[in-house]
Amino acid sequence: MIEDLGIRGVALVRGARHHDDRGFLRKVLVSEEARAHGLDVGVAEVVTTTNEVAGTIRGMHYQVAPSAEAKTLWVTDGALLDVLVDLRPDEPTYGQWVAVELSAGDDVALHVPTGIAHGYQTLEDDTRLTYLISTGHSPDHARTLAYDDPTVGIEWPMAPTRISVKDREGHAWPPAP
Template identity: 45%
Template sequence: MLFTETRLPGAFLIDIEPRADNRGFFARAFCQREFEAHGLKPAIAQANIAFNTRRGTLRGMHFQFPPYAETKVVRATRGAILDIIVDLRPESPTYLRSIAVELTADNHRALYVPERFAHGYQTLEDGTETSYQVGEFYAPGVESGLSPFDPALRLEWPLPVTEMSAKDRGWAALDEVGETLRQRMAVS
């Protein structure tokens, strides 16, 4: 696997190294030792799949507060997404900055999302499926999110939104929850 750190410290693009022959190819998509060698947490508490019927579907911007903050390895296994993450670590020099990455079934690329980051994506094709390997168990009491339309986050979604949950539409903007977010995301 090829690990490329993004401009947000701790967030990595992970590309496969296919070994091709007449059948197609074989590639490693996860290796605990390689994750550890790059300083990443290789724990997988859950593996999740999200199927999205329509192009333009938006999911996000999700996170869990410490001590249940999640790492995620996200990959599009069918179709394509624009995946966006936002650094929510108050001590980070990149606090509230984001990156956007296109993950497709064809490019086989994954995004490693560190703890204390918000995560969301928009589907670029009908029938898109994503796979998540998550480093912490889902904890509904500490689940939260930010509005994916908050102008303070400056997120650019490429398509009109066709589908979105009521829950995701209801996430607050930074000006409403910023101080609480800072306090709850701070490390002791």
């Protein structure tokens, strides 16, 4: 089942978990179903991130054309608050953000379309994510929106414990072209 989150193209993909005496099999994403819902789930890269300390912030990341990327991600260990900011000026939700809590046990993947800045804050130590990314990473097209920009006004659940220099020095609103 696919649940829209109020920003066009941002959706939760509810998977299925099948149990038997060996454990479980988790179906994270069915491409045909996602495409029928208008989601771009092509894959150029598969990436895993590990975050050792609760409170870590990564983001707000995006890539611009011609290397704009869509992502589908899920938490494999721990929990986090995932935040998405609409950077598409032609959308009625331009400049708005939405957040969703994700955890390893919820059997949910999050789809992030192109034109959306993405970031998260870990809520537990040793939180890990896996991403399916539609386009390869291009440093020349990578951008970072300031995670703490007052114009956007993201409400993080706690003060950051760890954040990279690049993320700390992200661009102020409006987004960098």
